[in-house]
Amino acid sequence: MSEQVKVHSAVKVHSVAEGPADGPVVVFSGSLGSDHRMWDPQVKPLVEKGFRVIRYDTRGHGASPVPPGPYTLADLGGDLLALLGEHGVERAHVVGLSLGGMTAMWLGVNAPDRIEKLVLCCTSAKLGPPSMWADRAKTVRENGTGSVAEAGVGRWVTAGYATAYPERTGYLREMIANVPAEGYAASCQAIEQMDLVGDLPKIAARTLVIAGAEDPATPVEHAEVIAGGVPDARLEVVEGAAHLGSFEQPERFTALILDHLEAAR
Numbered sequence: 001m002s003e004q005v006k007v008h009s010a011v012k013v014h015s016v017a018e019g020p021a022d023g024p025v026v027v028f029s030g031s032l033g034s035d036h037r038m039w040d041p042q043v044k045p046l047v048e049k050g051f052r053v054i055r056y057d058t059r060g061h062g063a064s065p066v067p068p069g070p071y072t073l074a075d076l077g078g079d080l081l082a083l084l085g086e087h088g089v090e091r092a093h094v095v096g097l098s099l100g101g102m103t104a105m106w107l108g109v110n111a112p113d114r115i116e117k118l119v120l121c122c123t124s125a126k127l128g129p130p131s132m133w134a135d136r137a138k139t140v141r142e143n144g145t146g147s148v149a150e151a152g153v154g155r156w157v158t159a160g161y162a163t164a165y166p167e168r169t170g171y172l173r174e175m176i177a178n179v180p181a182e183g184y185a186a187s188c189q190a191i192e193q194m195d196l197v198g199d200l201p202k203i204a205a206r207t208l209v210i211a212g213a214e215d216p217a218t219p220v221e222h223a224e225v226i227a228g229g230v231p232d233a234r235l236e237v238v239e240g241a242a243h244l245g246s247f248e249q250p251e252r253f254t255a256l257i258l259d260h261l262e263a264a265r
């Protein structure tokens with residue numbers, strides 16, 4: 001990690017590790033409002049290919065601790081570094097979606113020695129306007145995550161998916177509604193403060209950027225900024241995917257992730 005980066009407040013996040021203990025490690029970092037189950041579709045295919053898959057709940061989400069906010073990306077990145085330490089992992093591939101992708105980019109900039117390859121799904125290097133995140137944090141602190149769950153799932157999956165798969169869509173809505181209000185709000189504040197655009201050229205890791213063609217939260221143009229800024233990056237756009245593309249189009253996302261991680265360099 002670079003000398004300048006100080007991580008004061010890492011928390012021990014809840015994690016699940018699957019696959020061979022000696023396999024190459026892939027850490028999955030999730031979206032605002034999710035927990036580690038959002039990556040369920042990716043686990044079996046990666047484990048079958050010999051990867052050690054570590055998923056976790058971002059601080060303030062799922063079964064992880066909920067320290068009072070605001071959080072910063074440095075906090076979230078520090079938690080992931082502490083997670084690597086807990087699992088005895090020197091270097092890992094990191095796959096992140098949305099807030100998880102922001103955390104992955106932060107690591108690519110600030111802890112390049114701990115990162116193998118990056119996969120940045122449905123994410124952004126600067127997601128404004130800041131007032132929207134401040135407003136959402138306030139709403140959630142006042143009214144709970146249930147008050148934003150319906151709108152949230154409307155960004156996560158396409159209308160066609162919601163109609164075709166009401167039970168799965170309800171499962172995702174519940175996932176959002178179950179996030180502790182302070183954890184969700186404090187994470188909004190991390191996004192409010194985030195601006196990684198100028199740092200993208202510092203990311204040395206070989207990077208795959210994946211966008212959902214129908215993502216209303218982090219549209220394809222945001223992925224183009226990332227792929228244009230990271231020196232060794234390429235972009236794939238997946239049709240029929242909104243924001244939680246890895247869940248809505250699991251076969252396509254998983255195939256792209258595997259191709260990238262298994263490529264010779």
Ligand SMILES: O=C(O)CC1=CCC(=O)O1
Nearest residue numbers: 031032098099152155217
């Ligand atoms: O607006 C949303 O809920 C989508 C989103 C933006 C950042 C993130 O992690 O999720």
